[in-house]
Amino acid sequence: MKENPAEQPIRDRLEPGALSVDGFLGTDKRPIADIIAADTGTVEAEGFTVEQLGDFLEKLHVTADEGWESRVPMYDGKISVRSDETLGQIPCPFACGAHCHKAEIAVKDPDGNDLLRFTPLDAHLIAAHGFFEGKGAHYRIEPKTLIALYRLCTE
Numbered sequence: 562m563k564e565n566p567a568e569q570p571i572r573d574r575l576e577p578g579a580l581s582v583d584g585f586l587g588t589d590k591r592p593i594a595d596i597i598a599a600d601t602g603t604v605e606a607e608g609f610t611v612e613q614l615g616d617f618l619e620k621l622h623v624t625a626d627e628g629w630e631s632r633v634p635m636y637d638g639k640i641s642v643r644s645d646e647t648l649g650q651i652p653c654p655f656a657c658g659a660h661c662h663k664a665e666i667a668v669k670d671p672d673g674n675d676l677l678r679f680t681p682l683d684a685h686l687i688a689a690h691g692f693f694e695g696k697g698a699h700y701r702i703e704p705k706t707l708i709a710l711y712r713l714c715t716e
């Protein structure tokens with residue numbers, strides 16, 4: 562698929578050094594629309610929607626925020642979440658007007674193993690834009706990883 566010219570401003574904001582040091586694309590050279598279509602397809606094939614998964618991450622983020630940088634158990638202790646906040650906000654690279662707090666949320670199992678690390682912006686990018694970041698990006702979330710976490714928590 563040929564790159565849509567309208568994607569270029571978004572792509573520029575997703576590159577390293579624009580909005581974040583590492584950027585959002587990793588080594589992924591595919592058009593943004595193709596990245597979104599592939600991941601949305603994976604999510605829908607599993608019977609989920611991107612809104613559902615983004616809302617789930619948002620819930621983890623809000624709960625972690627309420628813990629004021631201490632670890633908070635969720636879902637009967639199946640997981641715990643902790644947010645480490647950085648000062649400031651980051652605008653959505655899709656220029657939809659949303660701004661998210663800069664933070665990293667660590668999700669762990671009861672033994673303290675990392676299950677997932679994500680940012681508040683990731684929750685927005687997935688729910689609003691179906692964007693899980695490019696392959697190789699620092700905060701890329703594999704849709705199947707997120708679906709497995711969702712199932713672990715809710716089943």
Ligand SMILES: [Zn+2]
Nearest residue numbers: 653655657659
């Ligand atoms: Zn947005």
